[in-house]
Amino acid sequence: MEFAELIKTPRVDNVVLHRPFYPAVEGTLCLTGHHLILSSRRQDDAEELWLLHSNIDSIEKRFVGSLGTIIIKCKDLRIIQLDIPGMEECLNIASSIEALSTLDSVTLMYPFFYRPMFEVVEDGWRSFLPEQEFELLSSLTDEWRLSCINKEFSVCPSYPAVVIVPKSIDDEALRKVAVFRHGSRFPVLSYYHKKNGMVMMRSSQPLTGTNGRRCKEDEKLINATLRAGKRGYIIDTRSLNVAQQARAKGGGFEQEAHYPQWRRIHKSIERFNILQESLIKLVEACNDQSHNMDRWLSKLEASNWLTHIKEILTAACLAAQCIDREGASVLVHGTEGTDSTLQVTSLAQIILDPRCRTIRGFESLVVREWLQAGHPFQQRCAQSAYSNSKQKWEAPVFLLFLDCVWQILRQFPCSFEFNEHFLIMLFEHAYASQFGTFLGNNENERSKLKLQQKTMSLWSWVNRPQELNKYKNPLFEANSLVIWPSVAPQSLQLWEGVFLRWNRSSKFLDEAYEEMVTLIEYNKQLKAKVNALRRQLAELETDDRMQENA
Amino acid sequence: MEFAELIKTSRVESVVLAGAGLPPARGTLCITSHHLLLSSRPGGAGAAATVELWLLIRNVDAVEKRLCGSSGTITLRCKDLRVLQLEIPGMEECLNVASSIEALSSVDSLMMMYPFFYRPQGLRLEDGWHLFPLERFFQCIAAQTNQWRLSAVNKDFSTCPTYPPALIVPAAVDDGALRKAARFRHGGRFPVLSYYHRKNGTVMLRSGQPLTGPNRKRCPEDELLLAAALAQAARGFVVDTRSLQAAKQARMGGGGTEPKSAYPRWKRLHRPLERGRPLQESFVRLVDACNDASLSMDRWLSRLESSRWLSHVKAALSTACLAAQCLEREEACVLVHGAEGTDTTLLVTALAQLILDPSCRTLAGFQGLLEREWIQAGHPFHVRCARSAYSHARLKQEAPLFLLFLDCVWQLGRQFPRSLEFGERLLLALFDSAYASSYGTFLGNNEKER
Numbered sequence A: 001m002e003f004a005e006l007i008k009t010p011r012v013d014n015v016v017l018h019r020p021f022y023p024a025v026e027g028t029l030c031l032t033g034h035h036l037i038l039s040s041r042r043q044d045d046a047e048e049l050w051l052l053h054s055n056i057d058s059i060e061k062r063f064v065g066s067l068g069t070i071i072i073k074c075k076d077l078r079i080i081q082l083d084i085p086g087m088e089e090c091l092n093i094a095s096s097i098e099a100l101s102t103l104d105s106v107t108l109m110y111p112f113f114y115r116p117m118f119e120v121v122e123d124g125w126r127s128f129l130p131e132q133e134f135e136l137l138s139s140l141t142d143e144w145r146l147s148c149i150n151k152e153f154s155v156c157p158s159y160p161a162v163v164i165v166p167k168s169i170d171d172e173a174l175r176k177v178a179v180f181r182h183g184s185r186f187p188v189l190s191y192y193h194k195k196n197g198m199v200m201m202r203s204s205q206p207l208t209g210t211n212g213r214r215c216k217e218d219e220k221l222i223n224a225t226l227r228a229g230k231r232g233y234i235i236d237t238r239s240l241n242v243a244q245q246a247r248a249k250g251g252g253f254e255q256e257a258h259y260p261q262w263r264r265i266h267k268s269i270e271r272f273n274i275l276q277e278s279l280i281k282l283v284e285a286c287n288d289q290s291h292n293m294d295r296w297l298s299k300l301e302a303s304n305w306l307t308h309i310k311e312i313l314t315a316a317c318l319a320a321q322c323i324d325r326e327g328a329s330v331l332v333h334g335t336e337g338t339d340s341t342l343q344v345t346s347l348a349q350i351i352l353d354p355r356c357r358t359i360r361g362f363e364s365l366v367v368r369e370w371l372q373a374g375h376p377f378q379q380r381c382a383q384s385a386y387s388n389s390k391q392k393w394e395a396p397v398f399l400l401f402l403d404c405v406w407q408i409l410r411q412f413p414c415s416f417e418f419n420e421h422f423l424i425m426l427f428e429h430a431y432a433s434q435f436g437t438f439l440g441n442n443e444n445e446r447s448k449l450k451l452q453q454k455t456m457s458l459w460s461w462v463n464r465p466q467e468l469n470k471y472k473n474p475l476f477e478a479n480s481l482v483i484w485p486s487v488a489p490q491s492l493q494l495w496e497g498v499f500l501r502w503n504r505s506s507k508f509l510d511e512a513y514e515e516m517v518t519l520i521e522y523n524k525q526l527k528a529k530v531n532a533l534r535r536q537l538a539e540l541e542t543d544d545r546m547q548e549n550a
Numbered sequence B: 001m002e003f004a005e006l007i008k009t010s011r012v013e014s015v016v017l018a019g020a021g022l023p024p025a026r027g028t029l030c031i032t033s034h035h036l037l038l039s040s041r042p043g044g045a046g047a048a049a050t051v052e053l054w055l056l057i058r059n060v061d062a063v064e065k066r067l068c069g070s071s072g073t074i075t076l077r078c079k080d081l082r083v084l085q086l087e088i089p090g091m092e093e094c095l096n097v098a099s100s101i102e103a104l105s106s107v108d109s110l111m112m113m114y115p116f117f118y119r120p121q122g123l124r125l126e127d128g129w130h131l132f133p134l135e136r137f138f139q140c141i142a143a144q145t146n147q148w149r150l151s152a153v154n155k156d157f158s159t160c161p162t163y164p165p166a167l168i169v170p171a172a173v174d175d176g177a178l179r180k181a182a183r184f185r186h187g188g189r190f191p192v193l194s195y196y197h198r199k200n201g202t203v204m205l206r207s208g209q210p211l212t213g214p215n216r217k218r219c220p221e222d223e224l225l226l227a228a229a230l231a232q233a234a235r236g237f238v239v240d241t242r243s244l245q246a247a248k249q250a251r252m253g254g255g256g257t258e259p260k261s262a263y264p265r266w267k268r269l270h271r272p273l274e275r276g277r278p279l280q281e282s283f284v285r286l287v288d289a290c291n292d293a294s295l296s297m298d299r300w301l302s303r304l305e306s307s308r309w310l311s312h313v314k315a316a317l318s319t320a321c322l323a324a325q326c327l328e329r330e331e332a333c334v335l336v337h338g339a340e341g342t343d344t345t346l347l348v349t350a351l352a353q354l355i356l357d358p359s360c361r362t363l364a365g366f367q368g369l370l371e372r373e374w375i376q377a378g379h380p381f382h383v384r385c386a387r388s389a390y391s392h393a394r395l396k397q398e399a400p401l402f403l404l405f406l407d408c409v410w411q412l413g414r415q416f417p418r419s420l421e422f423g424e425r426l427l428l429a430l431f432d433s434a435y436a437s438s439y440g441t442f443l444g445n446n447e448k449e450r
Helices: A087-100 A130-138 A171-180 A216-223 A240-249 A272-287 A293-303 A305-324 A340-352 A359-372 A397-411 A420-431 A443-448 A458-462 A465-471 A507-549 B091-105 B134-142 B175-183 B220-230 B244-252 B276-290 B297-307 B309-328 B344-356 B363-376 B401-415 B424-435
Strands: A011-018 A025-031 A035-040 A047-052 A056-064 A067-074 A079-085 A144-147 A163-166 A188-193 A198-202 A232-236 A262-266 A329-333 B011-019 B022-031 B035-040 B050-056 B060-068 B071-078 B083-089 B148-151 B167-170 B192-197 B202-206 B236-240 B266-270 B333-337
Touching: A025 A087, A056 A087, A067 A087, A079 A087, A130 A144, A130 A163, A130 A359, A171 A216, A188 A305, A188 A340, A198 A305, A198 A340, A232 A305, A272 A293, A272 A305, A272 A397, A293 A305, A293 B297, A293 B309, A305 A329, A305 A340, A305 A397, A305 B297, A329 A340, A340 A359, A340 A397, A359 A420, A397 A420, A420 A465, A458 A465, B022 B050, B022 B091, B060 B091, B071 B091, B083 B091, B134 B148, B134 B167, B134 B192, B134 B363, B167 B220, B175 B220, B192 B344, B202 B220, B202 B309, B202 B344, B220 B236, B220 B333, B236 B309, B276 B297, B276 B309, B276 B401, B297 B309, B309 B333, B309 B344, B309 B401, B333 B344, B344 B363, B344 B401, B363 B424, B401 B424
Parallel strands: A198 A329, A232 A262, A232 A329, B202 B333, B236 B266, B236 B333
Antiparallel strands: A011 A025, A011 A079, A025 A035, A035 A047, A056 A067, A067 A079, A144 A163, A163 A188, A188 A198, B011 B022, B011 B083, B022 B035, B035 B050, B060 B071, B071 B083, B148 B167, B167 B192, B192 B202
């Protein structure tokens, strides 16, 4: 199938573009296989707009006489308007965009066609391999091993090819455990806490069913993480009710009789299908121009978005407390182990591990706990808040995680090496990107699609110094603390940088930020100068003394 | 009356202080006429004492006691919204301390307040009181136009008891006319100049409501005053901070609005702003909601909404923007008034000046603005800030108008981070000082009392 077949009209002149914060501009609209481009004659064919079709959530057409208007609502929450002269051109453009933005096959997406314009110094695909992670781990402890049981993805289709499991458990046992867990997601290591040797594992729900099935190998596996005589905690991201009801469908929870050394805590986090509705309501509230304070606050409340933030952060804090304060190991799971489970394990690591707050550490965290761990990005980020089509698997699970990270960043402004823009960039690329990093639902799919060979990794681009500078936090001071965020509702705020980004110009805030960066840089330069002068003074004093003694 | 009579126990050892996000501290509690002091010796006896608490008793809004066995806990809720706890060994001492604090914090007589006793080292007592004379503010206007003059008609406060002694009025209107206009306005607060917009020569005036009453009285001097104020401007807007209904009802009580027939070039706009008891209740509900960290997100948001505080902030900023737009964009003059002209009126005129005039956003300019538009303009600080959000006492005329103003200024600072020369800390210090201070700036209700 050729893209050209889908493009009814590739080019229209005299189109007027309306977008947030810029005055309307007239130019030529071009449709390519992957992009919507508007170039004006303003300054040598300046490109005013270069929009990926995959970033388009929905479009609306309106006609006034012979002038057609297309309103494009994007997954990054921008709303753009194109005024197109000529009804036929307008209809053609609209149906072309619709066809191009709803392509089914992954291999037709832009990352497979993208040729980078920059020199690739680091291959992002090879930057965060599980073997590298494991090497770090083995320098701290020898109780774990790297298992290749899943190297054909035959044991667990949503796990990576290699996983970290307790040394005392062999591959045969793992096979049995995989049968006992939903989607074969047997418990694996998520995080090792250097301070006290405690660990966090994650999995999916045990398939106990109504008969109370048990699996001795599963029990042995998680018990292997316990110290003699100590208890562990199982954090179930479903309410007790929901967990009990799961038994009727073959699922369930770890029964006390079979797991006597483990204490189960239920910290309910909303399931993914509810979250999409929440996002839609929130975005609708943010776009409400009626300027009514009461309506704003009640719509914000009705969206429940901040409630989800609070739930997730609370569960993550609990996991972190069990590990750091109680000195106990933790197993986290929900139903499938691909959504709320990953939110909890990754946020707990932000709280506990200063390395996850550095740029590379955070990238490694995203790669480990989200990409390799099998969060179904392709399904979850197929559509965003503006989509009109029926939604099935879409949910802003990853965006909620990024929002939670932002909440912690706001409460601890000096503890993160990256700034808010970094998080926003990840949000954007998860939904639409020229890079292949977020394509596919798990390593299995990525391997079959040969993403590593055929597409560029986001990390190759982001980690270049000229790019990375935009994302560095000027206030960052490396510390080795465990940071405990406040989850009181008064402490959690709406992430304006994402949700109000297109409603209100951030010009003055940006200027203040630039000023801050300049001041900090200037301060550093002055300090360096002071140190140089001090050294000079010391040298002169030594010279003086030598002369006196001579 | 001697302060000593009110102090039952002036000193208690081994008291534990907790609260306000600080780790608990044990030390000796002392009660003086104006302060509560707690000093500890963290290094043990012989080491230098650390002052853990130095609290103006005037800052105490409410005192609660809880007795448990042979010791008691006193919870102090302060006007600056801090909540402190003192654990006092000995039931009698606890009761004595509590009643001493209650008595001292209820002293209402102005002359007994701490500023009259405060003798700081290194500061001369006259500094600050004369930093922002109205004469200097007037010079800037006189340099631009000769349409205005400085009147001393109120120099003995006989024309208007809540106005300052010097006022800026149209040059074409003499003092005799001013006196007559004063009789036509609530509290004698005839229209005076609040701000001159250099860019286009338009002005903002403020006043109290006209006393038209049910018989639709008129006052030619008041009409003359407003006509003279308009001068070359095509028209003016009266921004009435009461709803149309409230303004109409005011007629029955002797007040009212400027009728169109008498003020043909002035168009009236109603922008109701909350004041008085409902505003104080809004404040109390907000503080209540903020203090409960155990709330669910839903409950927090719905209590935030039902407190309506943010609605009041929005309404105040909207009205100030409206006034500013009239001056800057419509090139029309503005007269702002509510009923008394001492609360929401000042809120609007002060905020409008921050929007319009960059010099008000400098540190010195902002202080000058506070002096002119709040202190000298006669906002009744003493009665408005007698009690804050925690008080159990029967409230009389308390209302957090000044806090609402500071909140609006903070909103501006947040949206335009590089446009204010001062930061949040100044606003917090001003909030604290309005309720309890070592300094006399916010004492009294108007210049006459001062």
